[in-house]
Amino acid sequence: MILRYLLRRVVLLGVTVLISSIIIFVICRLLPGDVARVLLGREASEAALTALRAELGLDRPLPIQYLDWLRGFVSGDWGVSYSTRQLIRPLVFERLHNSLLLAGATLLLAIPLGIGLGVWAGRRAGKLDDTAISISTLAVTGLPEFVTGLLLIDLFAFRMRMLPANSSLRPDANLLEIIPQLILPAMTATLVLLAYIARLTRAGVIHELNQDYVRTAMLKGLAPFTLLQRHVLRNALLPVITVIAISLGWLISGLIVVENVYNYPGIGRLLTFAIDRRDLILLQAVAMITVVIFAVANLLADLLYALLDPRIRLGDETR
Amino acid sequence: MSGLEVQQLTIEYRVANQTLPVVRDINLSVGAGETLGIVGESGSGKSTLGLAILRALPANGRIKAGQVLLDGIDLTRVQGPALRALWSRSLRLVPQNPLAALNPTLRIGDQLTEAIGGRRQDAIAQAAALLARAQIADPMRVLRSYPHELSGGMQQRVMIAMTFHGAPRLLVLDEPTTSLDVTTEAAVVDLLADLIAERRPAALFISHNLGLVARIATRAAVLYAGELVEIAPTTFLFQHPRHPYTQGLLASLPHPGLRYNQNPLQPIAGTLPDPGALPAGCIFAPRCPLADEQCRRERPPLLPATPDHLVRCHHWTMVEPYAPSPATPTINALTNGQPLLAAHRLTKTITPRRTFADLVRGKRPAPMIALAGVDLTVCRNRTLGVVGESGSGKTTLARCIIGLTPPSSGAIELIDIPLAPSIQQRPPEQLRRLQMVLQNPQEALNPALTVGEALRRPLIRLGGLDRRTADQRIPDLLRLVSLPPEYANRRPHQLSGGEKQRVAIARALAATPDLLVLDEAVSALDVSVQAAVLNVLAAIKERTGIAYVFITHDLAVVSYLADDVVVMYQGQIVEQGPVAAVLSPPLHPYTEVLLSASQPDGIRAREADTAVPPPVSGCPFQPRCPRAIGELCRTTPPPWRDAGGGHLIRCHIPLPDLRAAQMTD
Numbered sequence: 001m002i003l004r005y006l007l008r009r010v011v012l013l014g015v016t017v018l019i020s021s022i023i024i025f026v027i028c029r030l031l032p033g034d035v036a037r038v039l040l041g042r043e044a045s046e047a048a049l050t051a052l053r054a055e056l057g058l059d060r061p062l063p064i065q066y067l068d069w070l071r072g073f074v075s076g077d078w079g080v081s082y083s084t085r086q087l088i089r090p091l092v093f094e095r096l097h098n099s100l101l102l103a104g105a106t107l108l109l110a111i112p113l114g115i116g117l118g119v120w121a122g123r124r125a126g127k128l129d130d131t132a133i134s135i136s137t138l139a140v141t142g143l144p145e146f147v148t149g150l151l152l153i154d155l156f157a158f159r160m161r162m163l164p165a166n167s168s169l170r171p172d173a174n175l176l177e178i179i180p181q182l183i184l185p186a187m188t189a190t191l192v193l194l195a196y197i198a199r200l201t202r203a204g205v206i207h208e209l210n211q212d213y214v215r216t217a218m219l220k221g222l223a224p225f226t227l228l229q230r231h232v233l234r235n236a237l238l239p240v241i242t243v244i245a246i247s248l249g250w251l252i253s254g255l256i257v258v259e260n261v262y263n264y265p266g267i268g269r270l271l272t273f274a275i276d277r278r279d280l281i282l283l284q285a286v287a288m289i290t291v292v293i294f295a296v297a298n299l300l301a302d303l304l305y306a307l308l309d310p311r312i313r314l315g316d317e318t319r
Numbered sequence: 320m321s322g323l324e325v326q327q328l329t330i331e332y333r334v335a336n337q338t339l340p341v342v343r344d345i346n347l348s349v350g351a352g353e354t355l356g357i358v359g360e361s362g363s364g365k366s367t368l369g370l371a372i373l374r375a376l377p378a379n380g381r382i383k384a385g386q387v388l389l390d391g392i393d394l395t396r397v398q399g400p401a402l403r404a405l406w407s408r409s410l411r412l413v414p415q416n417p418l419a420a421l422n423p424t425l426r427i428g429d430q431l432t433e434a435i436g437g438r439r440q441d442a443i444a445q446a447a448a449l450l451a452r453a454q455i456a457d458p459m460r461v462l463r464s465y466p467h468e469l470s471g472g473m474q475q476r477v478m479i480a481m482t483f484h485g486a487p488r489l490l491v492l493d494e495p496t497t498s499l500d501v502t503t504e505a506a507v508v509d510l511l512a513d514l515i516a517e518r519r520p521a522a523l524f525i526s527h528n529l530g531l532v533a534r535i536a537t538r539a540a541v542l543y544a545g546e547l548v549e550i551a552p553t554t555f556l557f558q559h560p561r562h563p564y565t566q567g568l569l570a571s572l573p574h575p576g577l578r579y580n581q582n583p584l585q586p587i588a589g590t591l592p593d594p595g596a597l598p599a600g601c602i603f604a605p606r607c608p609l610a611d612e613q614c615r616r617e618r619p620p621l622l623p624a625t626p627d628h629l630v631r632c633h634h635w636t637m638v639e640p641y642a643p644s645p646a647t648p649t650i651n652a653l654t655n656g657q658p659l660l661a662a663h664r665l666t667k668t669i670t671p672r673r674t675f676a677d678l679v680r681g682k683r684p685a686p687m688i689a690l691a692g693v694d695l696t697v698c699r700n701r702t703l704g705v706v707g708e709s710g711s712g713k714t715t716l717a718r719c720i721i722g723l724t725p726p727s728s729g730a731i732e733l734i735d736i737p738l739a740p741s742i743q744q745r746p747p748e749q750l751r752r753l754q755m756v757l758q759n760p761q762e763a764l765n766p767a768l769t770v771g772e773a774l775r776r777p778l779i780r781l782g783g784l785d786r787r788t789a790d791q792r793i794p795d796l797l798r799l800v801s802l803p804p805e806y807a808n809r810r811p812h813q814l815s816g817g818e819k820q821r822v823a824i825a826r827a828l829a830a831t832p833d834l835l836v837l838d839e840a841v842s843a844l845d846v847s848v849q850a851a852v853l854n855v856l857a858a859i860k861e862r863t864g865i866a867y868v869f870i871t872h873d874l875a876v877v878s879y880l881a882d883d884v885v886v887m888y889q890g891q892i893v894e895q896g897p898v899a900a901v902l903s904p905p906l907h908p909y910t911e912v913l914l915s916a917s918q919p920d921g922i923r924a925r926e927a928d929t930a931v932p933p934p935v936s937g938c939p940f941q942p943r944c945p946r947a948i949g950e951l952c953r954t955t956p957p958p959w960r961d962a963g964g965g966h967l968i969r970c971h972i973p974l975p976d977l978r979a980a981q982m983t984d
Binding site for chain 1: 414
């Protein structure tokens with residue numbers, strides 16, 4: 001039964017990805033600029049351009065091109081990058097690995113900090129420290145990542161000389177080398193997420209503290225910490241966990257600005273690189289992997305919520 | 320000394336930078352094993368008082384002055400770990416809404432053992448024993464359940480079990496049965512009385528329900544606007560009230576023998592004073608028929624009417640109980656009425672959504688039969704009461720009539736015009752003729768619209784008036800529900816609950832409907848306000864010839880207001896007829912159970928075992944029926960029996976036997 005539900009969700013996920021693939025493909029073809037011209041340069045002859053288009057299959061009807069590309073993508077043949085002549089799949093997977101590292105590092109920072117600040121603010125709602133936390137987290141969220149990123153570089157890399165400003169990982173670097181390079185980008189991404197997590201936690205804590213069941217638990221004579229973690233947080237964190245799971249998609253494939261500021265070799269930078277070079281086939285692959293990551297993150301969020309809250313009704317099971 | 324002693328207790332709330340003294344100068348004492356009733360309407364401060372005594376006020380409340388002595392210890396001076404130890408050992412609360420009072424994401428077992436403490440194995444055994452003591456049939460299953468998987472009555476039994484672990488010394492029962500059905504309420508009150516007698520804590524029973532207080536409490540205190548106005552043994556209090564407010568409460572209370580057209584209820588005029596601007600003298604003076612200069616000038620002390628009957632009134636000797644002569648039961652038969660609306664064989668099946676837990680366990684929730692073939696006739700200028708417990712299908716019936724829930728099968732017609740099943744398919748003329756008033760006026764009025772704007776829309780849309788004529792009609796509509804015309808400029812947040820409900824009624828009447836469906840329309844109101852709204856409804860019916868379908872769980876209200884009544888159980892009508900014939904005396908065992916729920920030693924329904932599905936073929940009430948006659952009830956659907964004058968009963972027991980049962984009991 002649970003397998004059937006999962007299967008359904010996976011099929012739905014497949015449909016989502018399929019529709020996205022059409023949109024991605026069409027948009028990539030609508031982009032201005034001719035691939036052959038980009039590859040061969042302004043001076044290339046018309047004959048050379050036509051030959052290259054034929055070689056790349058760009059002269060065939062669009063639906064055929066689409067189906068061909070889709071078949072390749074599903075079977076694992078993602079093609080060769082127009083611009084670097086590298087195989088695309090290993091390239092994307094290497095970048096994906098790096099992005100996962102950065103996402104993990106960010107969550108390690110953002111979750112304890114965001115929840116901690118949110119709980120503090122929620123328990124002290126309306127007091128001075130609550131206001132201070134709310135305003136300061138909101139202020140740093142309001143700053144664009146390239147501003148916070150540059151400020152952090154200035155502070156930690158140039159003034160204090162504690163951390164590297166450049167996070168372009170060496171190809172065969174071991175984890176010990178990587179960690180210092182992860183810290184600044186992860187901090188920058190954390191500053192974006194922090195306010196969301198803190199505010200949601202704060203709202204949850206305030207809401208739950210006013211619930212009758214917290215009074216019931218208090219009247220059992222529980223110690224304040226037990227009351228907080230066993231009763232209040234158990235319920236207050238349900239929506240927070242969902243939001244974190246959803247933000248996973250953004251953390252893995254949406255850190256375009258952060259990766260560019262630090263020169264970090266993740267999916268986001270691969271995306272800007274592909275756009276830069278009019279490397280359509282690479283762009284399509286990166287966009288597709290982004291869609292898959294977002295879809296999986298959303299499914300994960302739904303499943304987590306249903307697992308954690310025994311009351312959850314499965315909306316699509318009616319009739 | 321043993322028991323609870325409250326001395327000069329004053330409690331204040333901080334609201335928007337203002338401190339409001341919401342409870343003032345309360346003195347009372349409750350001995351161990353005694354139950355003191357605390358009676359009052361919303362805003363009286365009764366729940367605040369209960370929470371303050373337990374030291375469980377919300378963060379913006381504090382005890383400003385006074386003492387709360389429990390077995391000689393002043394609870395107001397205890398802090399921190401000592402307070403937590405007291406909470407865990409001696410102080411207990413049974414709250415109004417058990418579902419809200421249980422943690423939704425913890426299993427019952429975890430919540431109970433946490434309160435009991437000690438080794439887990441022992442705690443579980445003890446929890447199971449407590450649940451069994453609270454008359455829960457299958458404790459081990461309940462321990463494994465989450466709160467939302469239990470019925471309301473079961474949830475409250477869990478709370479009661481949690482309350483009676485160890486040796487409680489002080490028990491505050493804050494409207495513990497208000498969210499339950501009358502039949503469940505009866506059983507829960509019996510259980511509470513039993514446990515209090517056994518464990519002997521000092522108990523406060525807080526309730527707006529005077530009848531319940533009379534059943535469980537030996538003495539009762541009446542609170543009004545944060546002050547104790549009268550305290551006496553319950554029998555005294557209800558037979559010889561000495562405070563005009565208590566007298567007014569009792570005169571507002573529908574009870575058998577009162578009829579809207581013969582001896583109407585006497586609601587209390589005016590509204591509760593604003594806690595920020597209390598009157599200088601007696602706080603009840605602005606609403607009191609006896610008030611004079613002295614009352615407006617000086618606050619009366621608590622005066623002894625008898626040694627154990629104290630009353631805060633200068634003129635208590637002048638207070639007379641409201642004792643109208645009982646109404647003569649007039650049975651004007653259903654056949655007198657001109658039919659207005661008829662429903663034929665209405666059914667509605669609802670498939671519940673599955674929870675994640677259902678999915679994991681591979682369960683598919685059984686479809687719920689909300690209506691199982693209901694035939695119904697509503698007559699012009701008559702009130703049809705629809706009664707039954709929650710889940711009996713009465714709200715579904717109302718929604719089918721209005722078209723909010725299309726029936727699964729069956730038809731509804733309005734004097735021979737068939738009505739479309741869904742409200743979207745009904746033309747404006749049909750919408751005009753059928754209107755509805757909901758239970759909660761808070762949610763039924765758009766907070767952004769003034770009263771006038773809310774009334775104008777149906778006048779234009781359904782009444783076909785132009786804007787100017789519509790605006791001229793608004794004052795009439797407000798007067799019809801006894802509100803001053805100036806109220807047209809107010810917004811919902813400037814109205815009291817009773818006033819909002821009157822606006823909702825006025826809005827429904829704007830289109831001059833032939834039929835008004837009222838779904839628990841007075842249930843959320845305080846008794847004094849409820850009485851006023853009931854009288855307004857009765858007056859409108861006399862004046863306009865409108866018909867009502869009045870849905871309620873409150874049989875006293877039905878016996879006061881309705882002309883005819885249908886009794887529903889699990890989606891079926893089990894008895895119907897003129898109200899006097901159906902209710903006095905009740906013949907169908909289910910009607911009898913409903914009516915006797917308010918009596919201390921009335922006949923009780925057996926508790927249905929949720930694990931056993933109800934009989935598919937026989938009488939739906941059979942598993943709970945105290946008069947079931949055996950195999951026949953289980954296997955064969957009961958026949959309709961005609962008691963004459965439109966009075967029909969669906970039961971296997973022959974009429975003479977049903978009548979004889981009422982003579983002997």
